[in-house]
Amino acid sequence: MEFSRNQEGRGPNALGADYLWWWIDSHTGECFGMLVQAKRLKRSGKGWRVDVTHREGKQLGDLLRTAEHLEVPAVYAVYTGGLVFREPLACRHGAQAGPDPKPEPEPDEECLACRRMAISMVTAYQLNMGWYDPEMTADLVLSESVPVEDLVDPAVPSPAVWDLNLRELTNPQLRDFLLKPQGGAREIARRIFRLVADHRRGAFSAASAELLPVPGAPIFPDVPEDRGHFPGPYYRHVLQGLRSSPPNYVEALRRPPTVDELWDSSPNSDGDIGRIVVAGGTPAGRRPPPELQDTNIAGVVLITL
Numbered sequence: 253m254e255f256s257r258n259q260e261g262r263g264p265n266a267l268g269a270d271y272l273w274w275w276i277d278s279h280t281g282e283c284f285g286m287l288v289q290a291k292r293l294k295r296s297g298k299g300w301r302v303d304v305t306h307r308e309g310k311q312l313g314d315l316l317r318t319a320e321h322l323e324v325p326a327v328y329a330v331y332t333g334g335l336v337f338r339e340p341l342a343c344r345h346g347a348q349a350g351p352d353p354k355p356e357p358e359p360d361e362e363c364l365a366c367r368r369m370a371i372s373m374v375t376a377y378q379l380n381m382g383w384y385d386p387e388m389t390a391d392l393v394l395s396e397s398v399p400v401e402d403l404v405d406p407a408v409p410s411p412a413v414w415d416l417n418l419r420e421l422t423n424p425q426l427r428d429f430l431l432k433p434q435g436g437a438r439e440i441a442r443r444i445f446r447l448v449a450d451h452r453r454g455a456f457s458a459a460s461a462e463l464l465p466v467p468g469a470p471i472f473p474d475v476p477e478d479r480g481h482f483p484g485p486y487y488r489h490v491l492q493g494l495r496s497s498p499p500n501y502v503e504a505l506r507r508p509p510t511v512d513e514l515w516d517s518s519p520n521s522d523g524d525i526g527r528i529v530v531a532g533g534t535p536a537g538r539r540p541p542p543e544l545q546d547t548n549i550a551g552v553v554l555i556t557l
């Protein structure tokens with residue numbers, strides 16, 4: 253669902269626009285939300301770039317701040333193009349197959365992972381350290397992301413998440429969550445959490461399992477406060493998005509809009525943009541709910557599981 257905004261030059265799929273995605277379990281009401289910003293993989297000479305340096309990194313900072321405000325993790329959806337565009341890029345998906353490094357095949361249609369990586373999801377936490385270097389960012393995206401299709405495909409194997417703090421965890425439900433495959437919104441949260449947990453393991457600093465409360469309606473109310481080299485405690489950053497019920501604004505958006513929520517963003521004769529449409533005649537968009545009005549969110553995507 254797109255919001256009508258009185259901002260110019262912002263198409264529905266504009267790169268850089270933020271969308272809130274909510275995966276909602278229709279049986280349990282549990283849900284997982286994430287703030288998603290679209291980016292694109294680009295070629296430069298022999299290398300590859302994903303540029304998150306917009307406004308000297310302020311865009312990344314804004315994304316993280318908005319995500320904290322909305323109590324969801326910040327995620328990039330990186331469009332990596334089709335197989336033809338990626339032809340010079342070696343397939344990386346057979347790398348763990350055996351001890352002998354095999355000659356790297358070019359991306360081909362036989363490799364499901366190559367086909368699926370067209371839209372690759374990676375958290376802002378993973379990219380935060382090297383944000384100023386688009387080639388480093390591209391490398392991180394290509395090596396540490398998960399295809400959007402794999403987030404929801406139950407056929408994709410879901411091994412244990414070997415998080416650095418696992419041994420210190422005292423909450424048996426949280427341990428189970430990391431060690432065993434889950435269903436619905438929990439499994440999507442788990443597949444996003446795996447990205448940061450794997451990244452955390454690569455940073456050699458001592459873990460800290462002091463507990464920290466999670467805001468909202470969390471399924472796991474206390475989590476380790478460890479932040480590694482991330483901008484904040486990573487358990488809380490991801491798992492605040494995993495809730496026992498959706499936030500109020502999601503419930504509101506699932507109902508048909510009331511007259512007050514309709515918003516016409518086409519310029520009127522006075523040159524003003526943005527007015528409430530009381531009667532039909534003009535295509536009207538939906539006014540963002542109050543919780544989202546001070547944010548840059550261009551729309552909310554509700555996915556029922």
Ligand SMILES: [Zn+2]
Binds near residue numbers: 344345359364
């Ligand atoms: Zn591949």
